[in-house]
Amino acid sequence: MKVIIASCVVPFVEGGATFLVEWLGQAIKSRGHAVETLLFPFSANYTEMLDQMMALRLLDLSQHGDRLIAVRTPSYLLQHPHKILWFIHHHRPAYDLWGTRYQDIPNTPEGICYRDAIHQADNIAFSEARKIFSNSRVVAERLKQFNKVDAEVLLPPLGDPERFHCRSMGDYVLYVSRFTHHKRQWLAIEGMRHTKTPVHLVLAGKADPDSAAYVNDLRSQVEKYGLQSRVSIIDRFVSEQEKIDLFADSLAGIYFPLDEDSYGYPTLEAHHSGKPVITTSDSGGTAELILDGVNGFLTAPDPEAIGQAMDRLYLDRAMASAMGNSGRERIAQLNITWDNVLEKLLG
Amino acid sequence: MKIAVLNNCVPYVWGGAEHLAQALTEKLNEYGHEAMLFRMPFRWQPPGKVVESMLACRLMRLPNVDRAIAFKFPAYYIPHEDKRIWLVHQFRQAYDLWGTEFQDLPDTVEGRQIRAAIMRSDNLSLGQAQRLYTNSGVTSARLKKFNGIDSEVLYPPLFESSHFHCVEYGDYIFYPSRVTASKRQHLVVESMKYVTTPVRLVVAGKEEAPADLEKIKRIIRENRLEERVTLIARFITEQEKAELFSRALGCAYIPYDEDSYGYVTLESFHARKPVITCTDSGGTDVVVKDGKTGFVVPPDPKAIAEAIDRFYADRRSTQAMGEAGFELMQTLRISWEHVIECFTR
Numbered sequence: 110m111k112v113i114i115a116s117c118v119v120p121f122v123e124g125g126a127t128f129l130v131e132w133l134g135q136a137i138k139s140r141g142h143a144v145e146t147l148l149f150p151f152s153a154n155y156t157e158m159l160d161q162m163m164a165l166r167l168l169d170l171s172q173h174g175d176r177l178i179a180v181r182t183p184s185y186l187l188q189h190p191h192k193i194l195w196f197i198h199h200h201r202p203a204y205d206l207w208g209t210r211y212q213d214i215p216n217t218p219e220g221i222c223y224r225d226a227i228h229q230a231d232n233i234a235f236s237e238a239r240k241i242f243s244n245s246r247v248v249a250e251r252l253k254q255f256n257k258v259d260a261e262v263l264l265p266p267l268g269d270p271e272r273f274h275c276r277s278m279g280d281y282v283l284y285v286s287r288f289t290h291h292k293r294q295w296l297a298i299e300g301m302r303h304t305k306t307p308v309h310l311v312l313a314g315k316a317d318p319d320s321a322a323y324v325n326d327l328r329s330q331v332e333k334y335g336l337q338s339r340v341s342i343i344d345r346f347v348s349e350q351e352k353i354d355l356f357a358d359s360l361a362g363i364y365f366p367l368d369e370d371s372y373g374y375p376t377l378e379a380h381h382s383g384k385p386v387i388t389t390s391d392s393g394g395t396a397e398l399i400l401d402g403v404n405g406f407l408t409a410p411d412p413e414a415i416g417q418a419m420d421r422l423y424l425d426r427a428m429a430s431a432m433g434n435s436g437r438e439r440i441a442q443l444n445i446t447w448d449n450v451l452e453k454l455l456g
Numbered sequence: 457m458k459i460a461v462l463n464n465c466v467p468y469v470w471g472g473a474e475h476l477a478q479a480l481t482e483k484l485n486e487y488g489h490e491a492m493l494f495r496m497p498f499r500w501q502p503p504g505k506v507v508e509s510m511l512a513c514r515l516m517r518l519p520n521v522d523r524a525i526a527f528k529f530p531a532y533y534i535p536h537e538d539k540r541i542w543l544v545h546q547f548r549q550a551y552d553l554w555g556t557e558f559q560d561l562p563d564t565v566e567g568r569q570i571r572a573a574i575m576r577s578d579n580l581s582l583g584q585a586q587r588l589y590t591n592s593g594v595t596s597a598r599l600k601k602f603n604g605i606d607s608e609v610l611y612p613p614l615f616e617s618s619h620f621h622c623v624e625y626g627d628y629i630f631y632p633s634r635v636t637a638s639k640r641q642h643l644v645v646e647s648m649k650y651v652t653t654p655v656r657l658v659v660a661g662k663e664e665a666p667a668d669l670e671k672i673k674r675i676i677r678e679n680r681l682e683e684r685v686t687l688i689a690r691f692i693t694e695q696e697k698a699e700l701f702s703r704a705l706g707c708a709y710i711p712y713d714e715d716s717y718g719y720v721t722l723e724s725f726h727a728r729k730p731v732i733t734c735t736d737s738g739g740t741d742v743v744v745k746d747g748k749t750g751f752v753v754p755p756d757p758k759a760i761a762e763a764i765d766r767f768y769a770d771r772r773s774t775q776a777m778g779e780a781g782f783e784l785m786q787t788l789r790i791s792w793e794h795v796i797e798c799f800t801r
Contacts, residue, residue, distance in 0.1 A: 111467075111468065113467055119519055119520055120460055120494075120519065120520050120521050121458050121490055121492065121521075145467040147465065147467075148494060149494065149516070150494055150518050150521070151519075154517075154519070157517050160515040160517070161517055163515050164513070164514075164516050165512070167508040167509070168497045168508075168509065168512050169508065172499065173468065173497070174468075
């Protein structure tokens with residue numbers, strides 16, 4: 110089969126979608142299909158969005174490939190007779206973030222026109238799709254709420270999960286993620302204040318282009334609490350191998366984003382390494398994967414509760430290890446595999 | 457520096473320009489820049505689609521990018537204030553192919569309007585680029601003739617050259633290339649009837665159509681050239697190619713009327729082997745200088761045979777010409793160092 114994968118990216122900004130597209134291409138190729146991956150540069154500035162959406166609409170791929178799999182908004186505006194969407198999120202400021210401080214389109218007659226145009230274009234593209242999959246339950250619900258379309262949840266696996274492994278249940282909890290405020294690395298540091306054991310915390314990842322000040326604040330926070338000997342901040346690009354090694358000797362994974370749609374790759378990485386995950390009840394999609402007390406802890410977003418979860422894992426390594434194994438089973442139970450993804454997308 | 461490399465794209469089709477864009481992206485990253493390649497799907501039939509593709513590129517945006525480097529039509533229409541262009545070719549149907557059997561665009565009111573729109577947009581976009589390079593003198597000359605725009609030739613280097621080397625000046629001429637009528641392998645094979653020295657020929661490459669291969673086999677059979685000509689009728693790896701170059705006496709590359717010099721000539725010079733080409737081969741004359749870096753002969757088997765014999769008879773001169781070929785690449789600045797310099801300074 111000939112498959113075209115299309116997605117939109119802000120150049121040089123990596124996110125979960127970047128990996129999903131890359132890994133999807135590899136997975137399809139490895140099963141002997143021909144894959145052409147097309148990335149389109151995209152500016153999320155609302156004044157430029159309609160032009161760019163029009164551009165995508167004018168690009169006609171109808172003569173190429175047996176199907177088009179469109180990933181990130183608004184790549185699905187491309188024209189193709191057999192269009193499948195693996196939808197990962199709306200332009201949220203025009204949807205669920207409208208009316209919040211993240212709304213980036215002004216609430217003026219003009220702004221409302223922009224918002225409505227985005228909605229209408231999306232609706233047209235959705236009506237053209239043969240099938241819509243979403244990467245999480247939250248996103249499927251949003252599609253239903255705002256666009257009245259049904260989407261099937263298709264959970265995204267890691268690119269190469271076999272590389273992750275467990276070497277030891279060490280003495281540090283590990284938070285691997287890019288540094289940006291809504292990932293709430295600061296909440297993990299707050300949690301460390303309340304620990305009673307000598308558990309350590311490792312924060313690793315690249316800082317977002319505009320997050321240098323945020324990382325400085327984290328460092329001051331660590332100093333203020335006198336946690337320098339127990340908290341390490343590795344704010345640079347962390348290679349895949351480094352990440353695998355860090356997870357292999359960790360005690361648990363941590364993932365505290367504020368209200369994200371999906372469970373995020375760090376949770377899968379921890380589980381494939383045989384480690385439990387500590388997350389919070391307001392993190393969003395992590396609740397789709399993490400069952401409190403089974404494969405990790407789903408605590409209140411409260412430093413004291415977080416500190417307690419860290420201590421419990423530190424004090425009972427056997428329990429931590431058992432929960433890590435439950436994490437592996439949970440992934441199998443939810444069928445988060447490329448075999449499943451390809452059966453759905455190419456079926 | 458964050459650099460977006462832009463090209464057009466016909467899904468599943470990869471030619472010279474596609475590889476060049478990919479290579480430039482990789483080299484920019486290797487030289488410490490951040491580079492990403494974006495490819496715009498291009499459709500030109502029915503002809504109205506050309507205009508839609510042009511408009512689509514014009515409507516695209518490049519946020520978070522310091523510089524754009526664009527290759528083919530219509531990708532160079534994507535707006536950016538610091539845009540440099542490395543033009544491989546324009547939409548030739550509107551230019552030098554207009555009025556030929558390859559015109560493609562209909563000679564109707566609509567077709568002529570589309571052609572005029574392409575020319576106007578090219579004049580605007582190409583004229584506004586911060587720097588404008590082409591890949592060959594032919595492309596530059598066309599740009600001057602049809603658009604009145606000046607450009608500088610920037611020769612594309614081999615993607616990777618370090619594996620090419622010289623072990624010896626052996627007893628065979630090497631012709632690696634896709635086996636197809638326009639590459640004219642059959643002329644060299646036929647010339648082997650006329651050589652007077654014990655020189656041999658190795659032709660390597662996958663055939664484009666069965667008939668291309670059949671023709672060569674027939675010439676070998678009918679002239680009993682089995683002992684003299686080795687035919688490797690398949691895709692050969694880079695390593696095999698480098699190995700065969702390293703022990704060759706010299707190289708033959710005699711395509712019909714190509715725009716550029718072709719990578720085969722560069723590979724040969726990196727292995728310090730001189731090249732035989734023909735007077736009607738086109739762009740090869742940029743690097744193959746008669747009597748200096750090889751021989752430029754008429755497309756005639758006897759003339760080719762004579763050149764081959766001269767390689768064999770005077771090894772000292774053959775070696776000197778091979779080394780002169782290598783030197784000429786330096787003089788013409790055919791290197792990634794130079795390319796990167798042009799696009800990042």
